[in-house]
Structures are given as C-alpha cells and as structure tokens.
Amino acid sequence: MINQLKAVFNRDIKLAFRQRAELLQPMMFFMLVISLFPLGVGPGPETLQKIGPGVIWVAAILSSLLGMERLFRDDFQDGSLEQLMLCGAPMPMVALVKVTVHWIASIFPLIVLSPLLALFLNLTVEMYWALLQTLLIGTPLLSLVGAIAVGLTVSLQKGGVLLALLLLPVFVPLLIFATAAVDAAALQLPYSAHLGLIGAMLLLACALAPAAIAYALRVSQN
Amino acid sequence: MLRANNLTCIKQDRTLFENISLSVSESELLYIRGQNGSGKTSLLRILVGLADPIQGQIEYQGQNIRQYPEAFHSGLFYFGHKLGLNLKLNALENLSFWCQLNEISVSQSQLFELLGDLGLVGLEDLPVSALSAGQQRRVALARLWLKTNAKIWVLDEPFTALDVQGIELLREKLISHLDAGGSIIITSHQELDLEYSTKELILAYQI
Amino acid sequence: MWKWLHPYAKSESTYQLCQTLFPWFAIPALLALMIGTIWGLVFAPADYQQGDSFRIIYIHVPSALLSMSTYAAMAIAAFIGLVWQIRTAYMAMMAIAPIGAAITFIALFTGAAWGKPMWGTWWVWDARLTSELVLLFLYLGVISLYKSFDDKLQAGKAAGVMALIGVINLPIIHYSVEWWNTLHQGATISKFDKPSIATEMLWPLLINILGMGLFIGALALKRLQNELLRRELHRPWVLKLLLKESKKSR
16 A cells, blocks of 8 residues: 555656646746735835735635646546546545645645745744744645545536635635734734644644545546 | 446436346456447446446455455456546556556566557657557556456457557457456447357447 | 335435425414514514614524524535435435525625614624625535536535535634634724613514524425426326326316
C-alpha cells in the first residue's frame, strides 16, 4: 500500500511540474486581486492595513478555488481514476495523497508569495506573522473540504461556478477565525485561541474528508 | 469464477436491464452483445465494481466483491472506454506507474521490449497525446501483457481503432489467456472468430 | 431488510404513506395558521414601542426558527439515503430542500422589512441575519448541485453529501458568525434585544410556529408524492393509480 501511495505521489508531483504554466495562473490571479484593492479603495496605508488580512484571505480562497478543479479533472477524463479505483489501494488514502500534492504544488506557492503581499497592504510584522500561521493551518483545510466538492462535481461538464457556489458558504468560519487572528495580532493581543479553532477544524476535516472524497469519487463514477 | 445475480441498472430513470444473472468459469469467454444504448458498458462497470447496481450482487470465486475487494482487484483486468493514460506523460511513464499501482515489478528494459513487440518502437518518449488513437490503445492494451496474474479480463470494445496487426495480436493474446485457464468478459461490435467455448448474453434495448 | 423487498413496492408504499399522512398535516396546519395569523394580526395588542409593525413577528419568527430545523430534516433524509441506500430518502431530501430555501428567504425578507422601521436600515450584519444568509446559500448549493446531474440517483447522492457537509458546518458557521459579530459590534445600531413577550402576543406566535411546521410537513409530503409519480411514471403501480383516479373522477 505504501508503494502504491508513493507511486501516486511521485506521478502527481511530476505532472505538476510538467504543467507549470497552469500552476502559475492562480498565483498571478492572487497577486492581481490583491493589487486591485489599493486601486479600488485608495492607497491610504491605514485603510489598507485595516482591510489587508481580509483581502489576502478572500483572495487566497478565490485563487485556491480556481486551481481546485485540476485536482481530479484530468484523471477523471482520461480514465486514470478508474484504474486507481481498481488497483486495490484504499481510496481515502489515495485521495489524501492527491490532496497533499495539490496543496504543495498550487497552494504552497501562494504562502511563499504572501510576504510580498503583506508589504503591498502595509501589514505590520506581528500581523504578517499571524497571517502566515493562519495560512499554514487554514489552507490545508481549504484543500481538504474543497476536494470533496471537486469529487462531487468532477463528472459535470461545467463545474467551475458551481464549485464556488458550493464551497464559499462552507469557508465562512475559516475566513472569520483567520482574519480575527490577524486583527488580534494587530492589537498585540494573543491569538492562539483562533489558531486552535482553525486547527480543530483542520483535524476534523482530516478525519472526515478523505472518506467523503472517496465516496464522492465513487458517486461520480456511476 | 465470476458470478452475478439479479443485476438491475437504472440510469436517468430508464431501466437498462433488470434481473440479469450471468457467470463465467475458467477458460470461458462471455460475449455481451446488444445495440448502442442497451447498457453493455454499464453492465461491465457494474461487474468490475466501479458502479453500483440498483440491486443484485457479484461474487468472485464465491466471495462478494464488495466485501473482499482486494482479492477481486488483484485478479481483475479492466479495459474500459477511457484508456487510463495520462496524456502529458509518455508511454513508459504511464505503464510503469500502472505497474507500481498494481504492485507488479517490471524493469524499464522489459517495458521497452514489450512496447517494441506491440509496434511502438521509438515512441516511448513521446507524451501520449502525440500518439494516434490506435497507438494509444496499443499502449493501454500493453497492460494485458504486464498483469500476468489477472485471471479475469473485462474488456469493453478492445478492438476499436486497432489496425489489422493490432487485432491479430490481441486475438492471439485472448486465446492464450483462455488456454491458460483465464476467463474473459467482452463487448465488441466486430465479430469474434475465436474457436473457443463462447457464451453469449444479449441485452435488449428497453424503452 | 430492504434488500429483499421489491424495489418498486417501496416507492408505492411510500406514496401511500404520504397519502394517509397528508390530511393529518394539512388540516391542522391550515387551522393553526388561520387562528394564529388572525389572532396575531387583529386581536393581539399593539406593542408599546413598535406599534403595529411588530406584527411581522408572526411570520418572521416561525420561518426563521423553522429554516434551520428544515435543514436538519433535509440532512437527516440525506443521511438515511446515504447509509441505507434508500432511493426515496433522496427524493424526500429534494422535496424538502426548496421549501427550506423559500422559508429562509421569507425569514430574510421579513427580517429586512422589519429592520427598516426598527433599525432604520434594511440590512445589518447582525449575527442572526448573517447566518441566515449563509444558510440560504447552503440550501441553494444543495439544490443547484442536484439540478446539475442528469441521473437523479447520482444527483441525490451528491446533493446528500453536500447537505451533510452543510449540517456539520452549520453550528460552526453559527457560532463563528455570532462571535464575529460581538467582535465587530458597530456603534451605530444597538442590537435589538428581545423584551420578554406578553402572553397575549406569545400565544398566536406559538400557534403560528406549530402551524408553519405542519405546513412545511404537508408541503414536503405533497412534493414527495409528485416526485415519486414523476420519477416512476412508467411503473405499473403509477399506471394503476392513474386509472383508479380517472375512474373516480368519472
């Protein structure tokens, strides 16, 4: 089983690197959305600092949604998913591996990019530090929950907008806790409780999401 | 070897088939025939466990495939409409990934040789998207030569898009599999002229 | 146990069950709604602070209260469908979903209409309003996922998974929004805290809540029956039923 999972991991990493152009698009989108805000609300440093955490998080959610569809789309269309399901490896684990690779390949770069954006939006060092931690704990949650909806919509021809419609309401608590953590950091207040809440949600998702993704993929095969 | 009882499949509120029972035993070929839209592909997908029937169950060597999926999957080879080849990877990468998935140990040189036998010399390094439809199917069918421990083959239109040599190669492979005591479930629009004990199951188009 | 039952006998007996249950929901629902609404709108005393505008409470509170429980009912149906693989449970789920969405919309609309005279604005980002809005989006997500599939069994399973994700998320959303609200308490609007309600005002409210709940149940039963007929139009039991009906009307 370990060898099978390793094979899936290696293949997905290889594929991700072959499709660099496609991976760059969500990153560029992320940058663009964030640079639109100063143009829209004015370049006042205080305003930007106030809206900064929310803007970065909303942009992160939107751009992760953009790349999310890639998670299972190609494998579904070319039939690799059928072969994966028939190889005897436990599907929840396979799904977890695929989500991990997707996170490394298309979400982690966003986090790497985030210091630059913190600079754009005039965040203080404390705020940035809190933001980084919420991104590190929160984005895996995005990927895990998102993957369930991707699994459900993968057999539909036009899943893009539907995916956003399904997922955005579900991400409300994450957005609230994450931005509240950064706001607390701005006021020099402790924010470990917020991180703990996000961590709890992440653990819950780790426990439930793999099985749900596997079930969703089965439904899509019918 | 494989036995199905009272399978029923309903798609989009249309009954494709109702209470179908079938079985194949060793060295036996089950040829499933029927018009387009009569549910051949749906039946095969149910038989390999990709889709769930509305009712009925399937047994592999006396064990329900839902309860004992591991034994079933290690003895099964399924070839569907979708080839299961990633278009951005080349033939070698696709095949060696598939072998790793199915826990088959095979060296790169063996794969080279096999692809050569199948008339794909010099195409090993091209991404699969650069190959023609027939060549892609040859790459996908190469798995038949790799998964030697598969006892039951479920093939959905394997002859489509193959040229004369390809069809001949595949026919010989099917016969040698049957000779070795394997069983085959197949759909095809071409006439199968295999001199072998063949069962037929005809699916009628239902409205 | 379900496995050996003939699969179509099940939907027929579900249809019959709905048929027998329907009057037990519909008639009390109509009575309660009539009594409660007339009592509330005409006979209950006007509020000393809000005057007559408070009377919207007789629609707003029942719908707001029941919007969440309707979601729970939908999720229970989804759970039954997913665990025991019962086709009719998905139909029940989708019979409930649009009703829930409508109720949620009514709650939001009446809330906004009430907010205008009360708070001087149509919309405030109050915790209750916000979670109600998210709830509406969850309903719409489930419905649109269901509508996107051609195969309705597959659609039911997919929408069922989504409904369950929503129901796990609902309490989290609810508390996060409430907490967010206390965090961002604006100075402009003091939150409307409910004064203890007078008994003459309370009774019609309770009756209306009961009536609304029964009404939702009756609607769901009728919708489920319709769905059963539509989905199994070519089944013998539907044909037999239609023949019987047409004989009766002659």
